[in-house]
Amino acid sequence: MQPNPNPxxxxxxxxxxxxxLVLVLVPFFVAPILVVLAASFFATxxxxxxxxxxxxxxxxxxxxxxxxxxxxxxxxxxTMLTWVFTLIIGFCVAYFLVFHxxxxxxxxxxxxxxxxxxxxxxxxxxxxxxxxxxxxxxxNQALLATGIIRQPLxxxxxxxxxxxxxxxxxxxxxxIVPIFNSMARIDKKLIEAAIDTGASRLDIMRLIVVPMSxxxxxxxxxxxxxxxMGDFFVVKVMxxxxxxxxxxxxxxxxxxxxxxxxAASAVLLTLVxxxxxSLILRTVDIRQEITR
Amino acid sequence: MSAVLAGxxxxxxxxxxxxxxxxxxxxxxxxxxxxxxxxxTLFASYVIALYGPMFCIYILSFQDIRGxxxxxxxxxxxxxxxxxxxxxxxxxxxxxxDRSIKLAVIVTIITVVVSFLAGLGFRRRFRGDTFVFYMxxxxxxxxxxxxxxxxGLLFQALGLNASWYTxxxxxxxxxxxxxxxxxxxxxxxxxxxVWEEAAYDLGAxxxxxxxxxxxxxxxxxxxxxALFGFTLSYDEFARSLQTAGSLNTLPLEIWSxxxxxxSPSLYALGTVTTIVSFIVIGASLGAIVLxxxxxxxxxxx
Numbered sequence: 001m002q003p004n005p006n007p008x009x010x011x012x013x014x015x016x017x018x019x020x021l022v023l024v025l026v027p028f029f030v031a032p033i034l035v036v037l038a039a040s041f042f043a044t045x046x047x048x049x050x051x052x053x054x055x056x057x058x059x060x061x062x063x064x065x066x067x068x069x070x071x072x073x074x075x076x077x078x079t080m081l082t083w084v085f086t087l088i089i090g091f092c093v094a095y096f097l098v099f100h101x102x103x104x105x106x107x108x109x110x111x112x113x114x115x116x117x118x119x120x121x122x123x124x125x126x127x128x129x130x131x132x133x134x135x136x137x138x139x140n141q142a143l144l145a146t147g148i149i150r151q152p153l154x155x156x157x158x159x160x161x162x163x164x165x166x167x168x169x170x171x172x173x174x175x176i177v178p179i180f181n182s183m184a185r186i187d188k189k190l191i192e193a194a195i196d197t198g199a200s201r202l203d204i205m206r207l208i209v210v211p212m213s214x215x216x217x218x219x220x221x222x223x224x225x226x227x228x229m230g231d232f233f234v235v236k237v238m239x240x241x242x243x244x245x246x247x248x249x250x251x252x253x254x255x256x257x258x259x260x261x262x263a264a265s266a267v268l269l270t271l272v273x274x275x276x277x278s279l280i281l282r283t284v285d286i287r288q289e290i291t292r
Numbered sequence: 293m294s295a296v297l298a299g300x301x302x303x304x305x306x307x308x309x310x311x312x313x314x315x316x317x318x319x320x321x322x323x324x325x326x327x328x329x330x331x332x333t334l335f336a337s338y339v340i341a342l343y344g345p346m347f348c349i350y351i352l353s354f355q356d357i358r359g360x361x362x363x364x365x366x367x368x369x370x371x372x373x374x375x376x377x378x379x380x381x382x383x384x385x386x387x388x389x390d391r392s393i394k395l396a397v398i399v400t401i402i403t404v405v406v407s408f409l410a411g412l413g414f415r416r417r418f419r420g421d422t423f424v425f426y427m428x429x430x431x432x433x434x435x436x437x438x439x440x441x442x443x444g445l446l447f448q449a450l451g452l453n454a455s456w457y458t459x460x461x462x463x464x465x466x467x468x469x470x471x472x473x474x475x476x477x478x479x480x481x482x483x484x485x486v487w488e489e490a491a492y493d494l495g496a497x498x499x500x501x502x503x504x505x506x507x508x509x510x511x512x513x514x515x516x517x518a519l520f521g522f523t524l525s526y527d528e529f530a531r532s533l534q535t536a537g538s539l540n541t542l543p544l545e546i547w548s549x550x551x552x553x554x555s556p557s558l559y560a561l562g563t564v565t566t567i568v569s570f571i572v573i574g575a576s577l578g579a580i581v582l583x584x585x586x587x588x589x590x591x592x593x
Contacts, residue, residue, distance in 0.1 A: 010418050017413025018424050020406040024469060028462035029431040032442025039445060093338055096331040100324075110335070112577065117342055119523035120569040123546050124562040128345035131352055136362045138348070169341065201325070222433065230435030233529065237550060247435055254441055254534070266438040277433060287425055 033270070040263035050259060058264035067249070068265070072272075075245040078160075078235070079228045082167040086224050087217065089168070090175025094216075095209070098183040111180060118173045126166045126234060133157040133165070158240025166238045167228055174227070175220035182216030183209065218284040222277055229273055346566065353559035361554060372560040383545055385561060391456050392542035393568075396526040398457070399464050403472045403521030404514055406465075411476030412502070432470035436530030439466060444534035459535040464525045471520045479513030512580045519576035523569055 015022075040058055043051040062068055093114065101107040117125060132138045133156040140152040155161055186209065194204050232248035244252075246269050253262035352359065356367030376385055410428075414421060431439075443463050447454045454460070487509055491501040507514070529543040536544055542565060549558050 007419075010416055011420075014413045014416060014418025014421060018410045018421075021410040021413075021428065021469060021473065022424060024402075024406065024462065024465050025427050025431055027446075028443060028466040029427065029434065029439065031446055032439050033434065034442075035446045035449070036438060036442040089334070089338060092331055092334050096328075096335045100328050100331055113339060114342065116570075116573055117346065119519065119527075119573050120346075120566050121527040121543060121546070121562070123527075123529060123543055123550070124349070124566060125346060127550060127558065127562060128349040131348045131362045132345050134362050138363055141363065169345075172338070201327075226433035226435075230433075230437070230530075232437055233547075247437055251437060254437075259441075259445070262441070266435070266441070269435065270438065273433065273435070286429070287422070 036263045036266050039259055040267045042260050042263075044258065044260045058260040059268070061261055062264045062268065071244055071246045071249050074243055075229055075247075078163060078167065078245060079225055081164045082171060082228050083221060083224055085164070085168045086172045086175045087220070089172050090179055090220060091213070091217070093172070093176050094179040094183050094213075097180060098186075099209075111176075114176055115173060122170055123233070125170060126237060129162065129166060129169070129238070130157065133162055158238070158242060160239065160243055162238040163235055163243060166234045167231075170234070171224045171227060174223035175217075178219035178223075179213050179216035182213045186212050215284040215286075218280050219286055222280055222286075225276055225280075226273055229269065229276075349559040350563045350566070353556050353563045355556050359556045361556065361559075372556040373564070375555070376557045376560045376564070383548060384540065385542075385545060388540045388542045388545040389564075391539060392526055395456055395461060395464070395541060396522045398461060399468055399525035400518050400521035402465060403468045403525075404518050406469060407472030407476045407517050407521075408507075408510075408514060410469075410473050411480045412506075414473075414477065415480055428470045428473050431466045432474075436467065437533065439463065440531045440534035443531075447535070453537060454535050455537040456532070456539055456541055459537065460532045460541065463531040463535040464528050467528055467531055468521045468524045471524060472517045475513065475517050475520060479510055479516070483510060512583050515576050515579050515583070519573065522572050526565075526569065526572075 039050060041054050041056070043053050043055055043057070097107050097111055101110060130137070134140070135152050135154060135157065137157065139156060140149075143149045144152065190208060191204055194208060199207070229245075230247055232245060232251045235243055235245045235248045236251070246265065250262050250265050250269075253259075253265065348363070352361070352363070352365065353372055354368050354370070355365055355372065356369040357371050358366040359372065360366065410424075414425070440463055443459050444454055447459050452458065483506070487505050488501055491505045496504065527543055528541075529547060532541050532544060533547075540548070546558075546561060546565070549561065
């Protein structure tokens with residue numbers, strides 16, 4: 001960031017540069033959100049027709065349904081489990097790459113190796129668990145062959161376990177990248193100084209590495225939490241229809257043209273998501289984090 | 293990944309930091325602390341778990357006509373690839389493939405241009421910049437399906453037909469642009485303003501400084517933005533679902549296949565689409581490395 005010699009000209013120039021971005025985001029992000037917000041107050045004829053109006057009945061219906069509570073509970077469960085596993089794996093992988101790999105080029109190569117699947121299809125990566133986790137999949141075959149189990153395990157695929165595996169598989173990269181970036185910026189002189197003044201390796205981890213990776217962890221958490229809470233696809237496919245989350249229920253609602261209830265549920269979810277994200281944002285200034 | 297991609301081999305860390313780092317964490321050159329072996333094992337398992345399942349389906353897609361969804365392999369042939377592009381019951385794979393590529397190219401071009409301009413804009417503070425920034429972040433974290441539905445309803449309300457090149461294009465941009473802008477942030481933060489000032493001092497106009505100085509210097513970062521734009525659009529699913537109209541994009545086709553098709557042609561499609569992704573990733577990373585190398589030799593010579 002540079003100081004502005006002439007504020008009003010700088011304002012104009014700034015807006016000129018971001019105007020194409022704004023021109024895309026207003027019709028395709030702001031407007032759709034407002035449409036969903038409006039639809040949540042509309043009445044419906046039950047066949048997909050919307051009657052403009054102002055009623056809280058959709059919200060009352062959503063909030064009174066016993067299902068809603070269950071859906072949020074399930075969503076929170078998936079979110080927490082995924083967050084814990086992605087954080088542990090992501091932190092360890094980033095730490096390994098930054099502090100243990102001595103060759104810088106090798107570290108970047110290994111880092112890219114982790115990121116390549118991010119640029120391929122999520123759907124395909126999820127389907128690819130079927131030959132492994134299925135009833136006749138590789139894991140069951142191996143376990144049967146070694147005699148550890150007699151009956152194939154049914155909980156591997158189309159279960160909550162499979163859902164969490166698929167999430168962790170897809171989303172760990174969102175933890176690795178920001179944590180890697182924070183860690184790579186830790187001045188190694190600081191760690192040397194700590195060693196010279198007699199710090200143990202645990203102290204270094206506790207007093208330097210973890211605190212200085214916090215912003216990366218926060219950024220990764222925002223990604224993982226918002227993606228899991230907004231997902232319906234993984235839950236639908238990997239649970240085999242056995243589990244549901246808030247958005248997968250939303251998807252079913254849309255499927256039967258229950259737009260207003262779906263919209264009300266979406267607005268509630270967005271509020272929850274905004275609350276969580278702003279809580280995280282209080283601990284870290286992501287803009288400064290990214291531009292630094 | 294953006295920051296690393298943007299300034300790949302010639303980071304300032306590489307020279308100054310490596311000796312200190314080895315000294316600090318791994319005390320002697322020869323010996324490694326036990327944590328190294330634990331973390332190396334964990335890293336290796338992570339990479340295996342990351343790629344293993346994908347390679348399983350690539351292998352299984354090469355079975356012959358008796359093939360099923362699980363191991364063991366039953367023969368080997370290209371049967372399911374042929375099946376994919378000839379059978380009607382697997383849907384319009386060819387058409388959707390075509391549309392997805394076209395759409396991804398359009399999205400890439402728009403993403404690169406718009407993100408680059410936004411990156412230029414965000415270099416200086418201006419009134420309302422925080423608002424635009426959080427709007428961008430909001431567009432990134434908003435549930436895709438909800439945004440897609442909103443866009444679909446908006447088009448319906450305005451009496452417009454949803455199609456892949458209008459509503460789905462916009463919906464995908466709401467996903468690729470935030471990534472593009474974030475990558476540009478990382479790229480710009482490494483851009484040395486001295487270059488630009490030198491251009492001005494030598495009498496360059498604003499456009500000359502952008503066209504002749506910034507774009508060539510930032511080229512690797514722009515390739516990274518293009519990589520994000522293409523792959524995120526090509527694989528985008530949630531936001532396209534309610535906005536693509538009557539003609540499917542490839543991920544939507546795959547989605548409907550996961551519901552009806554229980555033959556290895558699903559895996560064959562996975563193999564085909566991943567090959568496309570790998571080509572794009574390889575070309576982008578190759579381009580970045582090439583640019584950096586050329587620069588390295590130019591600087592030396």
